[in-house]
Amino acid sequence: MAVIIQKYGGTSVGSPEKIKFVAGKVAKRYREGNDIAVVVSAMSGETDKLIRLAKELSSSPAPREMDVLVSTGEQVTIALLTMALKDLGVPARSLLAFQIGIKTDDAYMKARIQEIDVDLLKKTFAAKEVAVVAGFQGITEDGDITTLGRGGSDTSAVALAAVLGAELCEIYTDVDGVYTCDPNICNKARRLDKITYDEMLEMASLGAKVLQTRSVEFAKKYNVPILVKSTFSDEGGTLTTKEDSDMEKEVVSGITYDKNEAKITILGVQDKPGVAAKLFSPLSDNNINVDMIIQNVSSDGKQADLSFTVTKTDYDKAMKIVKAMISDLGARDVVGDPSIAKISIVGVGMRSHAGVASKMFSALSSVGINIQMISTSEIKVSCVIDEKFIELGVRVLHEAFELDKTGSAVA
């Protein structure tokens, strides 16, 4: 008998009819003889509705109370899904984070899971009941409710799969898998049957919104296979798993992009130790995440231009902070550009293949796209380009690396 974790996202449980449909899917798996824990998100739109309510009460709602508030969304869904399961004759029990002891730190609104007590879950399985678990939420040592950040239910599901030694973590959503690129802007996008944790990590953090990045980190750490599938179709699915020897190593597995980026350049920064720290500490103190950073030293070696990217949402705040520091940094000026975007290629095969980056640059330049910044890791290359060229860039790279064909071209 296998332990299976299933997770259903907000659009999959967005109405009573859809919840009944999901109950039918769970019942089928249950009747095959499996021990099942189902993790559900809030009904689509509910979390946003609660956040709007909070904003009406306070311009900066207390984070502890935000978590008390938004965690109700999942509580509603687990109760409803459990009712639907019982109506189908499937024994089931809803479980909240405080009940099964999903312990987190106390970083409200972005807490990290530290520990899960499996006793109650195992008792539930022993009683032949389906455990219907509220995703997204946790509980601190002191008994305060926390939430795991946007997409946190993915992480709840993977964490449960890890502690229960589940055979598989099935993530049901409104797409039928992970694609070589966004099918909305490239009609040649191809669904990937399999992808490695590292590739999925890069894709998730680069803007492909299928899984929460942290859930993939968790899955990689505990070696939990994740199957991303569509709730409403039996076809397709993408398995995220560890890199194994017989797995075909794609040079490039996918093209991702992120439009929520903005660029800030500080001109004529003094090139001496401590400048970067002086610049970036106030940004992180203000909860502004800096993504790419590039510094060019001038020919005389005394001055540098320093560029970095932040999210478009943080752009105004970041510009204000940086402008206030110009003289302190010994800089000449600050210029910003909120109309940029990031385009990336990802693939584990890149490690053993030379020339992947240069092929990317050539492809972009072949259609006249100027590259403003470049950043690389072992398995990805990212370029900042003018936002308006993003769709073109994705299509041209998809073509260049022949991603519409199974097994991508070698550079």
Place this chain on the structure above:
Amino acid sequence: MAVIIQKYGGTSVGSPEKIKFVAGKVAKRYREGNDIAVVVSAMSGETDKLIRLAKELSSSPAPREMDVLVSTGEQVTIALLTMALKDLGVPARSLLAFQIGIKTDDAYMKARIQEIDVDLLKKTFAAKEVAVVAGFQGITEDGDITTLGRGGSDTSAVALAAVLGAELCEIYTDVDGVYTCDPNICNKARRLDKITYDEMLEMASLGAKVLQTRSVEFAKKYNVPILVKSTFSDEGGTLTTKEDSDMEKEVVSGITYDKNEAKITILGVQDKPGVAAKLFSPLSDNNINVDMIIQNVSSDGKQADLSFTVTKTDYDKAMKIVKAMISDLGARDVVGDPSIAKISIVGVGMRSHAGVASKMFSALSSVGINIQMISTSEIKVSCVIDEKFIELGVRVLHEAFELDKTGSAVA
């Protein structure tokens, strides 16, 4: 420094604007130097909305899951009110039943409070924080969520007042107190400044919907004074308190009525032991509450007609059950009447005054109202009459007992 418990009902916290207004009221009391626990209900309409959702998923939703579902309403309100308080600079902390240990039995949807752990509440007061407590909910020994039944937040508030030794339990609602009768049907209704627990108990159980009956039982047991006031007016208020010697004993304090009653009469029941048990056990097994019961033995002493009342909601179900038992009960026939209602007079002074009941009967008959059933206790007399005469009956009794004047007439 006094400990004050305030409770705000659903209409008092029905919108972000109203929650802000309530926060202002709490802040005022807090700044007077009191330790405050605020109990709030769900925003008006929310509980019903959740119940409707459940009904869409199952014709008989599992009670355990109903409680998981409907308890979210109060969780939302405590988070929002706490945010609003913090915005006013008042330190505050939302608290759920599982956090402060409001222990109940496991009778889902109508659980009874057994114990409250005051540690966390006292810590909250010691930290000079307002405790914003979710009403209506509790937690079982096993950690399951329970709810206390309709109006259960009143009981939460009174129970907190009892365990914390509060000076006063303030219940804020959409009316400014308890009236001699329903002001909507009798324009001479007068607000009572003071009422005893026993009178309030009778009024609550007879249909005056100001307080949940159980909250008054609790208040009486622990001698907690309850002040019922309007959220949106500083005027008025009715204090429910113990009967003291210097309190003027009203012969009749109020007239109440309950339209949600239906009558069932079994004709020609054999008059022998065990018949009543045989009849009422299947009703209680089906969760049907029987209110008044009257039996008249026939002249030959061998047969009886037995009448009883149930809620209109339970009428069809009850008729079906009783009809199926006719031959078993050795009865001749069953007749029912769903268009009746109950009218009652309540007053502690009745105990020491004769003739109160007969005055009631005369008043009703003076306007041609026929009395179908009568039931009495030490401090109340109830009559079942034709539903269509209820408003007339209330007005005529209000007049007869001169309730528009302070200090009611002696019979």
